[in-house]
Amino acid sequence: MYFCFMKHISSAQNSYIKQLLKLQEKSRERKKTGLFLVEGKREIVLAISGGYIIDTVLFYADLISEEDVKKLIKATVYIEITKEVYQKLTYRSSTEGAIAVIKTKEFSLKNIQFTTKNPLILVAEAPEKPGNIGALLRTADAANVDAVFIANPTTDLYNPNSIRSSVGCLFTNQIATGTSQEIIAFLQENNIKIYCTTLQNSNMYTLGDYTTASAIVMGTEATGLSQEWRDAATQNINIPMQGHIDSMNVSVAAAIVIFEAKRQRNFK
Numbered sequence: 001m002y003f004c005f006m007k008h009i010s011s012a013q014n015s016y017i018k019q020l021l022k023l024q025e026k027s028r029e030r031k032k033t034g035l036f037l038v039e040g041k042r043e044i045v046l047a048i049s050g051g052y053i054i055d056t057v058l059f060y061a062d063l064i065s066e067e068d069v070k071k072l073i074k075a076t077v078y079i080e081i082t083k084e085v086y087q088k089l090t091y092r093s094s095t096e097g098a099i100a101v102i103k104t105k106e107f108s109l110k111n112i113q114f115t116t117k118n119p120l121i122l123v124a125e126a127p128e129k130p131g132n133i134g135a136l137l138r139t140a141d142a143a144n145v146d147a148v149f150i151a152n153p154t155t156d157l158y159n160p161n162s163i164r165s166s167v168g169c170l171f172t173n174q175i176a177t178g179t180s181q182e183i184i185a186f187l188q189e190n191n192i193k194i195y196c197t198t199l200q201n202s203n204m205y206t207l208g209d210y211t212t213a214s215a216i217v218m219g220t221e222a223t224g225l226s227q228e229w230r231d232a233a234t235q236n237i238n239i240p241m242q243g244h245i246d247s248m249n250v251s252v253a254a255a256i257v258i259f260e261a262k263r264q265r266n267f268k
Contacts, residue, residue: 006066007079009058012088017081020058020089020101027156034104036158039090043168044073044100050171056101060086063097073100091160104158107177109186112147119146120261121192121215122254125180125229126152128220133157134165135251136218141169143258148173149215151180151229184232187215193234197253198225199246202236210261218254221247 009017022029023037030036035055038044041064048054056077059069063086069078081089089099122140127133133155140148150157157177163170178186187194192213197205210216217233219225224247230236239256241247262268 005077007077008081009079009085010082012085014085017085017088023101024089024160027159030104030156030158035101036104036163037089037099037160038102038163039092039099040168041072041096041098043163043171044098044102046168046171047100047102048073052105052171053103054100055103058085058089058099058101060097069098073098075100091164107150107157107175109149109176109178109182112174112176112186114146116146118211118213118265119192120210120213120258120265121145121147121149121187122258123149123151123183123187123215123217124250124254125217125219125225126154127218127250128154128222130155130159130161131165132221132250133159133162134167134170135249136254137162137166137169137173137175139251139255139258141166141172143255143262145258146174148175149183149186150175150177151183153177180226180228184228188232194229194232195257196225196229196233196236197238197257198230198233198236199238200230200236202238205237205239205257205260208235208237208257208260210264214261216254216257216261218250221250 023035038047054073054075057073057075058079058081061080122145124136192215194215194217195208196217217229239253
């Protein structure tokens with residue numbers, strides 16, 4: 001039998017609610033506690049399907065009933081909250097009344113497992129904005145890539161903006177973080193070709209052969225890829241720009257190359 005506890009919190013000044021607000025706002029707090037917040041039924045269900053452990057569920061009964069929230073999400077603690085508390089904790093108005101406190105995972109290269117001999121991997125070097133990370137994860141999910149690697153991360157993947165912009169794809173992708181050196185070593189040790197998107201000494205992206213094990217590497221929109229990645233590349237590739245600017249949003253550029261790779265693989 002699954003035992004649970006039911007609580008009620010009516011004030012946004014409650015000490016536990018203040019602690020949850022710290023989890024939202026501070027990466028340091030998330031790292032210290034090993035917890036983060038997810039709002040929205042779809043995102044919470046995706047987290048569960050991705051093997052994440054739910055610590056506590058908070059719900060606003062005017063939007064989702066106690067019965068429905070217990071059917072949808074299994075947890076040991078359920079807290080019914082008032083409209084005031086709910087609005088304090090949420091960023092979106094379409095989260096359907098549910099917020100979950102979830103235990104973090106370790107994004108380690110050691111945990112990466114491939115189910116195919118020819119994996120397709122998306123690598124992002126030091127993405128600056130949580131929104132860009134979320135968009136990259138959404139692109140990766142759309143193409144069903146085998147893994148996403150974040151090299152030299154500059155922001156916490158459990159940042160609320162990353163989770164929101166990924167629409168839950170933080171939980172549907174196999175993810176690892178590490179230094180550029182660590183990720184390059186991993187790719188080379190596993191005989192995975194490295195295709196770096198860069199303007200320098202590069203060929204058009206359609207000339208790459210992505211039918212074997214391949215990693216598509218994206219740099220920052222501001223400075224592009226570091227020399228370390230360009231030197232490690234099997235081939236440097238570019239997307240020809242036909243307008244007045246020489247770059248585009250990193251998730252858009254990633255989608256163009258990744259879906260070329262999927263086309264070459266007959267979308268398998």
